[in-house]
Amino acid sequence: MKKLTILGSTGSIGTQTLDVVANDPQAYEIHGLAAGSNIKLLIEQAKQFRPKAVCVAEKSLIDDIKPHLPIGTRVLYGEQGLIEIAAATDADTVVTAIVGSRGLSATLAAIEAGKNIGLANKETLVTAGHLVMKSAADKGVSILPIDSEHSAIFQCLNGENRAQVKRITLTASGGSFRDRTREELEGVTVAEALNHPNWSMGAKITIDSATMANKGLEVIEARWLFGLQYDEIDVLIHPESIIHSYVEFVDNSIVAQLGLPDMRVPIQYALTYPDRRPTPTESLDLAKLGSLRFREMDFDRYPCLRFAYESGRAGRSAPTVFNAANETAVARFLDGAITFLDIERVIEQVLSRHVIVDLPDVAAIAEVDAWARKEAATI
Ligand SMILES: NC(=O)C1=CN([C@@H]2O[C@H](COP(=O)(O)OP(=O)(O)OC[C@H]3O[C@@H](n4cnc5c(N)ncnc54)[C@H](OP(=O)(O)O)[C@@H]3O)[C@@H](O)[C@H]2O)C=CC1
Ligand SMILES: CC(=O)[C@@H](O)[C@H](O)COP(=O)(O)O
Numbered sequence: 001m002k003k004l005t006i007l008g009s010t011g012s013i014g015t016q017t018l019d020v021v022a023n024d025p026q027a028y029e030i031h032g033l034a035a036g037s038n039i040k041l042l043i044e045q046a047k048q049f050r051p052k053a054v055c056v057a058e059k060s061l062i063d064d065i066k067p068h069l070p071i072g073t074r075v076l077y078g079e080q081g082l083i084e085i086a087a088a089t090d091a092d093t094v095v096t097a098i099v100g101s102r103g104l105s106a107t108l109a110a111i112e113a114g115k116n117i118g119l120a121n122k123e124t125l126v127t128a129g130h131l132v133m134k135s136a137a138d139k140g141v142s143i144l145p146i147d148s149e150h151s152a153i154f155q156c157l158n159g160e161n162r163a164q165v166k167r168i169t170l171t172a173s174g175g176s177f178r179d180r181t182r183e184e185l186e187g188v189t190v191a192e193a194l195n196h197p198n199w200s201m202g203a204k205i206t207i208d209s210a211t212m213a214n215k216g217l218e219v220i221e222a223r224w225l226f227g228l229q230y231d232e233i234d235v236l237i238h239p240e241s242i243i244h245s246y247v248e249f250v251d252n253s254i255v256a257q258l259g260l261p262d263m264r265v266p267i268q269y270a271l272t273y274p275d276r277r278p279t280p281t282e283s284l285d286l287a288k289l290g291s292l293r294f295r296e297m298d299f300d301r302y303p304c305l306r307f308a309y310e311s312g313r314a315g316r317s318a319p320t321v322f323n324a325a326n327e328t329a330v331a332r333f334l335d336g337a338i339t340f341l342d343i344e345r346v347i348e349q350v351l352s353r354h355v356i357v358d359l360p361d362v363a364a365i366a367e368v369d370a371w372a373r374k375e376a377a378t379i
């Protein structure tokens with residue numbers, strides 16, 4: 001029986017994780033559920049899955065939620081509550097499905113407490129990959145990827161000699177505007193940007209997908225998860241999102257992982273690894289699909305991906321700045337304060353103003369992150 005805590009249970013990954021649990025209820029026990037402000041859904045989840053504790057973003061939400069929870073459910077709140085629910089329940093695995101680098105302290109606390117991590121919250125690894133990976137190694141806990149591309153690479157590497165990997169390739173759908181030129185991006189709306197062709201996801205990652213910042217974050221995520229150099233990580237546009245990513249070995253063999261775009265497969269694999277179990281997802285029928293398309297990445301069309309590689313190669317505090325500037329710019333775009341193309345302008349300017357900090361610890365990362373958000377909020 002796997003004992004789970006889910007951070008971000010009310011979001012796209014969180015609800016799909018609970019779907020996986022509901023599909024195989026004997027295999028899981030839910031110890032903690034943490035949400036932001038969607039208390040209606042959190043109450044429903046608590047009634048169905050009976051966690052020992054729940055957490056909400058703000059203290060002011062406690063009175064609204066408490067009377068509706070099963071008797072005996074602890075209610076926590078805020079940053080401290082998130083850390084407590086991540087670290088201080090009897091869960092053996094914590095699924096990190098909060099959006100953004102605000103998930104960092106809870107993830108580190110869970111690792112410190114010896115919990116394995118099912119990692120969806122890629123921003124944590126981007127902003128502090130060196131700290132997260134070291135802490136996990138010191139504590140002997142596993143970081144199991146949930147992100148579809150990283151799950152694919154993880155599956156392709158199963159049983160292989162890592163020294164014989166030549167390169168990995170992360171596939172990218174191209175996002176909502178994949179068939180538009182840069183000129184055609186002037187004046188696009190939030191609603192258009194939120195219309196991802198293949199995946200139904202939270203708002204922030206859907207915008208990241210359209211700017212290709214998502215693939216940039218994933219390149220940095222892959223560097224930490226698989227211990228690769230940036231020259232060993234490629235990106236290829238693949239509009240159908242059927243090949244989720246692949247590995248090329250020194251003998252030029254390529255091993256890929258395929259499937260219909262459904263996050264319940266990588267989520268479940270992170271929870272059952274090394275076992276595989278049936279999922280309620282559809283089978284892939286390649287004959288029905290007929291063909292798959294591929295297109296070389298164009299770094300002029302997608303400058304956010306270039307900024308991510310540059311930040312990753314610069315290392316130290318640069319990825320923290322890339323991530324924080326991106327999070328702020330995306331939030332401003334979603335609020336209607338800046339245009340779609342302003343997102344990349346904001347990131348570029350904040351990166352150009354940053355003086356890199358060597359080997360930042362948690363406090364330095366928090367300081368750099370706050371600085372980058374402040375800069376990005378005013379450009
Ligand atoms: N969606 C997908 O298919 C994929 C997502 N990912 C990654 O997974 C992570 C989650 O993405 P996704 O599920 O799409 O995002 P969503 O926006 O759908 O969900 C975000 C979750 O975070 C919670 N949250 C927000 N603010 C707070 C807070 N202050 N304290 C506690 N919880 C908070 C939300 O709660 P509430 O709604 O209650 O406010 C919600 O449960 C991201 O890092 C994303 O990049 C990776 C691969 C695929
Ligand atoms: C489902 C998933 O893992 C997302 O990160 C997805 O990859 C987004 O799609 P693109 O970034 O390829 O458009």
Ligand SMILES: [Mn+2]
Binds near residue numbers: 147149
């Ligand atoms: Mn992904």
